[in-house]
Amino acid sequence: MSNTAAATELRSVVVEREIPHPPEKIWRALTQPHLIQEWLMKNDFMPVVGHDFKLSADWGAVDCRVTAVEPNRTLAYTWGAYGLESVVTWTLTPTSTGTHLRMEQAGFRPDQQQAYGGAKAGWPRFFASLEQILARLE
């Protein structure tokens, strides 16, 4: 999908904050499994490009693969859950008072992904996750 039409259909979520702690400390929280577990989810993360890992919570699991590691600066991994294929990128920029921390999650909308992956692959997954949501509501 290297054509420009596909690129413009990407959507993303950006959350950024000024954090009064140095990048090195935030990097530890982003990359050490026992610390990741405290703010994100249980995991078998390793800061190695190509490493496959899972983030797991009581509502399900997220399949991830590390795609970029630049200590104290950049960390990126794929994020696949409930039919959403996306990439999460963390960027740490030192400031005079700590760190500007930016998280961007970019991916395709499930309906667009369905167009790429074929209706047969997309819909059953969507309905399967819908059933799980409904089961939890009861």
Add this chain to the structure above:
Amino acid sequence: MPNTHDVLFRTLADPTRRALFERLCREGEKTVGALTARAGVSQPAVSKHLGVLKQAGLVRDRHEGRQTHYSAQVGALAPLIDWTSQMTGFWQNRFDDLENLLKRMDQ
């Protein structure tokens, strides 16, 4: 709009109704008769389910002679599959937890 979510969830919570909608999504426009042939329920029951789906905006009907053709309106699911709004809330909370953790951590 939570009300929109309620209507969509309630409408799709019924397995027979969900199967009808799923089939229209996969196979395109169908008549009530064609849908009944494989639904495992009577034609009046299928018509009733289609009426509920129509009220929720999930299907559209088109009259042609004595036949009524139904098609899925996938756009009606948009409130459920707008992952960006869901994930924004998710990450805001994770950032809060991350900041709390950083306060507890040693330098």
